Amino acid sequence: MALFKALLNASVYNLLPLPVSHHALPLTCIEQDHFAKYEPTILELKRKYETAMKEKMLVSLERDKLAARMDSDAQLNRCVQRLAVQ
Numbered sequence: 108m109a110l111f112k113a114l115l116n117a118s119v120y121n122l123l124p125l126p127v128s129h130h131a132l133p134l135t136c137i138e139q140d141h142f143a144k145y146e147p148t149i150l151e152l153k154r155k156y157e158t159a160m161k162e163k164m165l166v167s168l169e170r171d172k173l174a175a176r177m178d179s180d181a182q183l184n185r186c187v188q189r190l191a192v193q
Contacts, residue, residue, distance in 0.1 A: 134142070
């Protein structure tokens with residue numbers, strides 16, 4: 108069952124296509140062994156994908172935070188310049 112879930116999750120992320128059975132028969136022992144060999148690789152690729160997406164989100168949040176800080180600093184500088192002129 109864990110192998111099926113890993114294959115299903117991997118296919119969702121387009122990492123590995125699901126095997127297509129023409130008759131929807133259960134997997135044979137040979138097929139189960141064959142797909143079991145790929146399970147660690149699939150799980151590692153899923154972990155790397157999730158890590159990359161988390162890092163991408165953190166970078167995006169940090170970028171937005173810095174942009175907001177620059178905007179507030181620019182507004183503060185304009186206010187200070189107006190006060191200095193008066």
